[in-house]
Amino acid sequence: MSAFSAAARSHERELMDDDATDYATFRGCLKDLARVNRLSLGYRPTLDFLKRLQREDRFPRNRPLAILDVGSGYGDALREIAAWARGSGVAVRLTGIDRNPWAARAAREATPAGAPIDYRTIDLFDFEADGAVDVVVSALFTHHLDDAELIRFLGWMERVARVGWFVNDLRRDRLAFHGFRAASWALRMHRFVQHDGPVSFARSFTAQDWRRALGDAGLPEGAAEIERKAPYRLCVSRVKP
Numbered sequence: 001m002s003a004f005s006a007a008a009r010s011h012e013r014e015l016m017d018d019d020a021t022d023y024a025t026f027r028g029c030l031k032d033l034a035r036v037n038r039l040s041l042g043y044r045p046t047l048d049f050l051k052r053l054q055r056e057d058r059f060p061r062n063r064p065l066a067i068l069d070v071g072s073g074y075g076d077a078l079r080e081i082a083a084w085a086r087g088s089g090v091a092v093r094l095t096g097i098d099r100n101p102w103a104a105r106a107a108r109e110a111t112p113a114g115a116p117i118d119y120r121t122i123d124l125f126d127f128e129a130d131g132a133v134d135v136v137v138s139a140l141f142t143h144h145l146d147d148a149e150l151i152r153f154l155g156w157m158e159r160v161a162r163v164g165w166f167v168n169d170l171r172r173d174r175l176a177f178h179g180f181r182a183a184s185w186a187l188r189m190h191r192f193v194q195h196d197g198p199v200s201f202a203r204s205f206t207a208q209d210w211r212r213a214l215g216d217a218g219l220p221e222g223a224a225e226i227e228r229k230a231p232y233r234l235c236v237s238r239v240k241p
Helices: 023-039 044-055 076-088 101-110 148-159 174-185 191-203 207-215
Strands: 065-070 092-098 117-119 135-139 164-170 225-229 234-239
Touching: 023 076, 023 135, 023 191, 044 076, 044 135, 044 164, 044 225, 065 076, 076 092, 076 101, 076 117, 092 101, 092 207, 101 117, 101 207, 148 164, 148 207, 174 191, 191 225, 207 225
Parallel strands: 065 092, 065 135, 092 117, 135 164
Antiparallel strands: 164 234, 225 234
């Protein structure tokens, strides 16, 4: 594992991004990541954004709210959204896309029958939204992108989302890097999680990185909000006028 640098992102590859990974290993990693998300309240920022849109009366009135989760992985974030929507009386149509073919299989196996979720295996830039997406969300996804891909992704979300978009990811932080490495070892998490968790923090962005990327993607200053969320999350939100 490479050393941490607060000044610049790491470009070390995560083990779970290796296309040669077998299904059982990939699924085991995703299950432990879902465990981390639950323990760290990682779903809360995304749900808070949706609640904000609801308060601001931005949901469609005569059809289900269409939400697209990019890099949906195990589908755990979409299942949390589905549970919130059910409890709030919000009709939703949820779609998860992930380029790894193992992701859709694992997500379907973990999702109850009848849930309003469709999982697809596709590269995000090949996905044809056709104006049918209200909100784009992603969680722990953008740090997998290089800088050029991030800028392209921001522009893509701006084109695809009718109402707004939300990025829920990690904040590059030295304490989080070392703390996660120690905690994942102590909790005997999946070996991929023990390796990839610290690498994810090292690959993640600072607020300054996000401001630069937003500008490079053509968004005017102030069009998106950048907020720290506990623990060690950095979230970027955009609500269209």
